[in-house]
Amino acid sequence: METTSIIVGLSIGILIGAVIAFIFQRTALKNKTASLLKEAENEGEALKKDKILQAKEKFLALKSNHENEVRSREQKIQSVEDRMRHKEKTFNQKAGEVNRKEKDLDKLKAQVESEIAAAKGKRNEVEKLHQKQVAELSKISGLSPEEAKVEVKQALIDEARTDAMASIKNIVEEAKINATREAKKIVVQSIQRVATEQAIENSVSVFNIDSDELKGRIIGREGRNIRALEAATGVEIIVDDTPEAIILSCFDSVRREVARLALHQLVSDGRIHPARIEDVVAKTRKSLEEEIIETGRRTCIDLGIHGLHPELMRMVGRMKYRSSYGQNLLQHSREVANLCAIMAAELGLNVKMAKRAGLLHDIGKVPEDEPELPHALLGMKLAEKYGEKPDVCNAIGAHHDEIEMTTLISPIVQVCDAVSGARPGARREIAESYIKRIKELETLALGFDGVTKSFAIQAGRELRVLVESEKVTDQQADELSFIISQKIQNEMTYPGQVKVTVIRERRAVHYAK
Incomplete structure (x- = not known):
């Protein structure tokens, strides 16, 4: 019995402990739940505030965009209204001007109508006065209007005859002038028989030496001297069995002349070796350049041409070493210049300008760079570059009909160029194509x-x-x-x-x- 009581007591104690523990757990759970709820409420409140803040910001941004758009539209509307008001104002001004012009036109119309009426009245008065004057004239002269017409007609016929005689006289005088011009043409044609000394080009020069012993010195050890000379001058030097002579072969006469003069100086000096050869060739080339300038200057002096640019004068000197179809270019240019002077004098034109154009007409053949332009156009550009007058430039550029002739000197240069080149034996086509x-x-x-x-x-x-x-x-x-x-x-x-x-x-x- 006591054991049972003890067990019951223990059971009750255990149950009471469990109940108390359950009560404590429940209380703790409630507290935890309340804490979680409070945290959730705080987070929700913060999230709510954040969302509200974002919504406000977005609302403000949308409001600002809307206000900007409304403002932009208002500005556009205002601009359209301003343009409309301006157009309306302009239209009103034009309408007012049109009204004013209509009023002026009405006034002018009324004025013209009144002037027409007055003119009609004056015309009637004039007709009456004319009839009165005709009657008085008939009475004074004793001639009827028909007889007066006959007299006037006869007077007109006499006047026409007088004018016809004057016209006949003018025609006769013009015929005399034409006869003089034809005579001048005959004189110009006779100029075609004028010919200067002609230098036919050659691609070979002969250098004479005193003895054949010099040939070995010119050739040098293992041919080094002759190779150096050929490399420096660009001229082929032919040393063969020809007694006391060395052949210089080159299509370019300037190179050939440099080689001839350099070889003459080397032979005279006696010192022949590669370094000496290069030095002598350089000095000879410089000396020849000075000679070219002097040739151009003397040519200008001989022809009486003054004020020529130094570069053009140098080109004239280079013509001495240039040939065209076998015809020496300097001699050809001098001949053309003289022919142009004679022809210009016969035709009453500027002789000095014609001579100048004749001398310079082929300078496009002697530039050092030799571009692709035709020599007439190139010569015209060079003449323009160095300050020649437009008449001279046109004559140079037009002497092969590549540009239009604008002066009377141009056809003269063209004719004289043809005269100089058309003479029998003056030119050879083969040499030009070879060069x-x-x-x-x-x-x-x-x-x-x-x-x-x-x-x-x-x-x-x-x-x-x-x-x-x-x-x-x-x-x-x-x-x-x-x-x-x-x-x-x-x-x-x-x-x-x-x-x-x-x-x-x-x-x-x-x-x-």
Whole structure:
């Protein structure tokens, strides 16, 4: 019994403990729940405030955009209204002006109508006065109107005859003038028989020496002297069995003259070696340039041409070493200048200007760069560049009809150029085409990178090309020779074959001081 009581008591104690624990847990759970609810409420309140703040900001942004758009629309509407008001104002002004012009037109119309009425009245009065005067004149002269008409008609016939006689006299005088002009044409045609000394071009010069022993010195050890001379001048030097003579062959007469003068100085001095050759050739080229300038100056003095630009004077001097179809260009230009002077004098034109245009008409053939322009147009541009007058420039540019003639000097230069070149034996076509082919051959080689000089020798059968050793290697020199030969074969027309020799030489130079 006691045991049961104890068990019951323990059970009750345990139950009471469990109840108390449950009560404590429930209280703690309620507290935790209340805390979570409070936290959730706080977070919700913060989120609510944040959302409200975002909504306000968005509302303000939308409101600002809306206000800007409304303001922009108001500005556009205001601008449209301003334009409409301006147009309305302009329209009102124009309408007022039209009304004013209509009123002025009405006034003018009324004035014209009144003037027409007055004119009609005056015309009637004039007719009455005319009839009265005719009657009085008939009474005074004793002639009827028909008889008076006959008299007036006869007077007009007599006056017409007088005018016809005057016209006949003018026609006779004009015929005399035409007869004089025709006579002048005959004189001009006779000028065609004028001819100056003609120098036929040649591509070979002969250099005479005292003895054949000098040939060995000119050739040098293993041919180094003659190679140096050919490389410096671009002229082929032919040393053969011809006694006491060396042949200088080159299509360019300036190069040939440089070689001749340089060789003469070397032979006279006695010192012939590569370094001396280069020095002498450079000095000779400079001396020849001075001679060219002096030739141009003397030509201008001989022809009485003054005030020519120094560069044009230099080009005139270069004409001495230039030929056109076998005709020496300087002699041709001098001849044209003299013919132009004679013809201008016969026609009563400016003799000095005609002579000036005749001398300068072919300066487009002697520029150093030789561009693609026709020589007449190039000469005109050079004359304009160096301050020649428009009449002279037009005569130069129009002497082959490449531009329109604007002065009387232009046809005179054209005719005189034809007269000078049309004489029998004055020109040869073959030499000109040969020179053109040789120049094209040299120009083709100069178009490659690393090439410094190119010389066509042996009448164009060989092309020697000098290259820079720093830019072109030995292997590249072989390739360059092949490429140039293929380009010549594909692009040019020539007789026989052309040998292409590429020369690559490296020099080391130092000075002992």
